[in-house]
Amino acid sequence: xxxxxxxxxxxxxxxxxxxxxxxxxxxxxxxxxxxxxxxxxxxxxxxxxxxxxxxxxxxxxxxxxxxxxxxxxxxxxxxxxxxxxxxxxxxxxxxxxxxxxxxxxxxxxxxxxxxxxxxxxxxxxxxxxxxxxxxxxxxxxxxxxxxxxxxxxxxxxxxxxxxxxxxxxxxxxxxxxxxxxxxxxxxxxxxxxxxxxxxxxxxxxxxxxxxxxxxxxxxxxxxxxxxxxxxxxxxxxxxxxxxxxxxxxxxxxxxxxxxxxxxxxxxxxxxxxxxxxxxxxxxxxxxxxxxxxxxx
Numbered sequence: 350x351x352x353x354x355x356x357x358x359x360x361x362x363x364x365x366x367x368x369x370x371x372x373x374x375x376x377x378x379x380x381x382x383x384x385x386x387x388x389x390x391x392x393x394x395x396x397x398x399x400x401x402x403x404x405x406x407x408x409x410x411x412x413x414x415x416x417x418x419x420x421x422x423x424x425x426x427x428x429x430x431x432x433x434x435x436x437x438x439x440x441x442x443x444x445x446x447x448x449x450x451x452x453x454x455x456x457x458x459x460x461x462x463x464x465x466x467x468x469x470x471x472x473x474x475x476x477x478x479x480x481x482x483x484x485x486x487x488x489x490x491x492x493x494x495x496x497x498x499x500x501x502x503x504x505x506x507x508x509x510x511x512x513x514x515x516x517x518x519x520x521x522x523x524x525x526x527x528x529x530x531x532x533x534x535x536x537x538x539x540x541x542x543x544x545x546x547x548x549x550x551x552x553x554x555x556x557x558x559x560x561x562x563x564x565x566x567x568x569x570x571x572x573x574x575x576x577x578x579x580x581x582x583x584x585x586x587x588x589x590x591x592x593x594x595x596x597x598x599x600x601x602x603x604x605x606x607x608x609x610x611x612x613x614x615x616x617x618x619x620x621x622x623x624x625x626x627x628x629x630x631x632x633x634x635x636x637x638x639x640x641x642x643x644x645x
Contacts, residue, residue, distance in 0.1 A: 350380055352418055353540050354452075356404050356443065357425035358383035359390040362458070365533035366423065366540070367394055373534060374541050384415045406439035412446035421454040422447055423540045426474065431597045436473040444480045454488040456539045457481060458532075461493045461551055461616070467608040469601045482547075490539045493551040495614060496605070497529040498635045505567070505643055507592070513568070513575045517560040518582040518606035523615030524563075525553035531621065531629040538625050550620040554629055557615040563632075570636035571644045582607045 353376065357363040367383055370376045371394075378398030383391045388401040395401050404415035406427060416422060424443050429436040440457075447455055460466070463474035481489045508515045535552055558566070564575035580588070582603050589599035608614060621629045636643070 350377075351420035352382055353380055354382045354384060354402075354416065354419040354422040355425070355540070356384050356406075356415070356423060357427065358394070358401075359385035359387055360425065360428075362529060362533055362536075363425050364394075365530055366425075366537045367399065369534045369537035370541060371397065371399075374537055376541050382415075382419065404443075406443050409442050409446065412443065413450060416447050416450035416452055419447075419450060419452050421456070421540055422452050423456045423536055424458070424477075425536075426458045426477070429473075430470065430601045431595055433469060433597065434473065436470060437476040440473070440477040441480050444477070444484055444486070448484050448486050452486060454490070454545060455481060455486050456490045456492065456536060458536060459491050459493045461495055461553075461614050463493070466613055467604050467611055469597075469604045471608075488545040489547050490542075490544060491549045492532070492536060492539060493549065494532050494535075495551075495553045496524060496526045497532070498526050498632060498639075499529045500526075501567070501643060506645060508575060509573065509645065513573055515560065515564050515575050515577045516580050516585055516588060517577050518580055518585045518603065519560045519609040520579070521559055522606075522609035522612055523557035523559050524609055525555075525557040525615055525617045526632065527552065527554035527621065527629040528635050531625075535621060535624050550624050551616070551618045552621045552624070552629075553616065553618045554621075554632065555617060556632065557617050558632065560609075566632060566636060567643070570633075570640045573644075582610075 355366050382400045383394050384402045384404035386405045388403050391401045402415045405411045427436050427439050459474045463471045561577045564577050568575040586599050586603035
């Protein structure tokens with residue numbers, strides 16, 4: 350019985366992957382291994398028959414045991430906005446451990462166009478993709494995930510607190526976002542699949558929207574007027590630092606707008622439908638589902 354490993358399993362994304370493996374794809378719990386720095390947080394999945402292991406990408410000694418006996422593994426990219434380069438170091442450690450353990454196929458959550466991006470942490474993803482390509486792991490699937498609709502839960506409160514003014518340096522650039530849940534389903538599908546090749550999917554929504562178009566739809570859904578206020582990338586970064594964000598984090602968030610303005614995340618692909626077999630949830634449907642929570 351081939352074993353499937355999910356790293357970062359106690360995070361929001363990892364938990365959704367586990368839920369989809371169990372409840373959408375109906376993978377036998379005995380095939381699934383969930384790994385986390387804090388495996389005690391996976392008790393609910395352990396109660397369903399999922400094996401849990403400790404895996405800390407900052408502790409290489411924890412990884413041989415995590416990857417032992419695993420046929421296919423999902424490496425969920427770590428979160429290190431305030432530590433440029435740290436994420437790449439962590440990912441290289443994980444890829445090396447999987448290679449050493451004899452894992453046959455790796456799935457990795459990357460970002461669109463990491464080798465040609467203005468996003469400050471794009472080199473971490475580009476470097477991880479390069480590490481996979483240079484590894485002796487027989488097969489891998491790179492999922493270049495567009496941003497989540499769900500990021501609005503972090504960004505929208507500040508907009509609403511500021512009278513509905515949305516400071517943006519994205520200009521007329523568009524984003525082709527989709528939901529975190531859909532991306533988790535795509536990751537679960539790739540992990541539970543049988544592909545043994547090396548392949549790249551760029552997972553986008555089925556429409557691309559400017560910031561102004563997003564603001565209009567969000568405002569309509571929550572019953573508030575949102576006004577986009579154009580600013581420069583530098584002013585956007587300064588404003589976030591002034592609001593209390595650490596400088597590396599503010600720089601990263603501002604770089605999202607620079608990347609959007611340059612047209613790097615506005616391409617709609619059919620890769621989600623090709624991988625999963627259905628269309629992703631639309632922005633309007635997601636807003637209707639989450640309007641009450643977005644109002645705060």
